[in-house]
Amino acid sequence: MPASPDQLPITILACKVFSGLLEKYLPQELAGRINYLDYGLHEAPRKLKTALQEAIDGIETPSLVVLGYGLCGNGLDGLQARINALLVPRADDCIALLLGSNQAYQEQFFSMPGTYWLSKGWLEAGSNPLNEYHEYVEKYGQVQADWLMDTQYKNYKRLAFVSHEAGDLEKYRPMVREIAEFCARWDMKYEEILGSEDYIRRLGQVCQDTSLLDDEFILVPPGGELKQSLFLRK
DSSP: OOOOGGGSOEEEEEEGGGTTTGGGGSOHHHHTTEEEEOGGGGGOHHHHHHHHHHHHHTOOSOOEEEEEOOOTTTTTTTEEOTTSEEEEEOOSSHHHHHHTSHHHHHHHHHHSOSEEEEOHHHHHHTOSHHHHHHHHHHHHOHHHHHHHHHHHHTTOOEEEEEESOHHHHHHHHHHHHHHHHHHGGGTOEEEEEEOOSHHHHHHHHHHHOGGGOOTTEEEEOTTOEEOGGGGOOO
């Protein structure tokens, strides 16, 4: 009989955007088992899937593999559990995790669709429209860069910086405001949002006790496949 998830050793694979957050809700031993993957993978879902699958395949002992990701542009669609069980938040992307719940994400989505989100992690990774523009100018020239940026961002209505600590809002505000001034060319409204760590906290609890599992999380058994359909809600 296969071991229950709670009897398996835990391995955690997470986006680096959650660095410093996950550790707060895990015992020291588990916090030391977090493997953070590069921020940039979320921009290329196929690369994200490949990187995660390689990490999962490299686990030699059957484990409960906790994924600190949402579906992320279908980057998790088709992941194979192999000898492991997979536990993942039932969220479209990491914004729901940063805001604290899927409900909070849906409220933001419907109140202001067309939002470009920034966080501490993405800022530290240099992932934002202003940096992207400079890279395009260097690579293609200003005229082509302007066209590429307009094509990508003209339909966004808001630039939102989500953080969990007021101190981070203060620290990163000058950088974000510079990005916001650049994005004003598309009439993006700038907003700061203080998120919640509730979803991250619950992920830490559920991975240690799967009896707490509810419809905010997905558990894939050994030999199973993580499918896009599992993330869909009625």
